[in-house]
Amino acid sequence: MNTLEKLYDCASRYLEKDRDWSSFSVEFGRIFDCEFALYRTSDEDAVAVTAHDSVLATSNPDCMQDFFENRFYQMRPMQEGDLTPLEPHRRTEYFSDEQVRELGPFYTFMQKHGVFYLMIAPALMPDGSVLSLTVWRSEDEPNFDDVEKQRLALFMRYLLALVRDSELKMVNHESRLSDFGERYGLTSAEIEVLGALLAGHSLRDIATKSGRSYGTVRWHVRNILSKCHVNSQKNLLHEFYALIEN
The missing domain is CATH 1.10.10.10 (Winged helix-like DNA-binding domain superfamily/Winged helix DNA-binding domain)
Known part of the structure; x- marks a missing residue:
């Protein structure tokens, strides 16, 4: 069974019926060989947001708690072109390694939690919020390659199809x-x-x-x-x- 098939199987086993996000988190991170988070944000989150309210699944709860408490999710608002294709974006496509090291508090956060190479697959939801599947590795680990980028794009589509009617609270209008x-x-x-x-x-x-x-x-x-x-x-x-x- 290849990596993508393992990811599909992991999602199906833990999310199709029981919505066992905790078990899904453990296995997804192991299969993709990374830390990760699946979370949701919206314009209203500028007022008040917590990791508890926004994160569906993660392999690193402490990292996500810190991420939301410091409002780092507001650093680069998603643009329309980012959202429509459902294609992942690597950090290195926006910031060079040197630029990241100049990000001050955010780089301190990244060092603390082992975040350096990251990739995010965003999806615009019907209520205007953004669902983001983000994966990351430390500076000592390899950056995500094109094959992994393609796998994340395909998996995000599969995940949306699998859980959109229930866990994501998308209704028929x-x-x-x-x-x-x-x-x-x-x-x-x-x-x-x-x-x-x-x-x-x-x-x-x-x-x-x-x-x-x-x-x-x-x-x-x-x-x-x-x-x-x-x-x-x-x-x-x-x-x-x-x-x-x-």
Whole structure:
């Protein structure tokens, strides 16, 4: 059984029925040969957030407690381009080793918890929050390579499909879509695309499943953003949730 198959098996055994995040945490870290955390943040977290409220699973609770208490998760807000593809990002793609050593308190935090090479796979959730699967290794260990990056991307997709309906509290909003679409003058095709975005699908996934071209789906999204007077998919989802919660 290869590494990716082991990861899939680990998730299925511990999360499909019993939601045993503790056992999952132990085995995931062992298989991927790293420390890791699966956590969720949102704009509201700028007011008050704790590791207990935000972390679903981790191999290092002390590290995550420190991470949230010091609000290091706010250092680099995720951009729209980071979220749509569901592709992992390595720290070295944003900061060189030399730049990291100049990060002051954050580098002190990294040294304390053995965090140096890290990789994060973010996903934009229907309520506008961001679910992040982050893996890390110490400075003495090897950086994550392209194969590991691909494995993390595939595993994140599998994890979302496995637990999205329960542990991540993602609900079916079909009954609200028609009212939202009527309010903003959306076409039936635009409502369908919006529904897929709310379900957490990427634009390419929507194109494949709907039989449309990627360009057509992007065109629909641009029209939706224009009609709803927002400038990003994240703000669009915030607008939808703000309306249905009123």
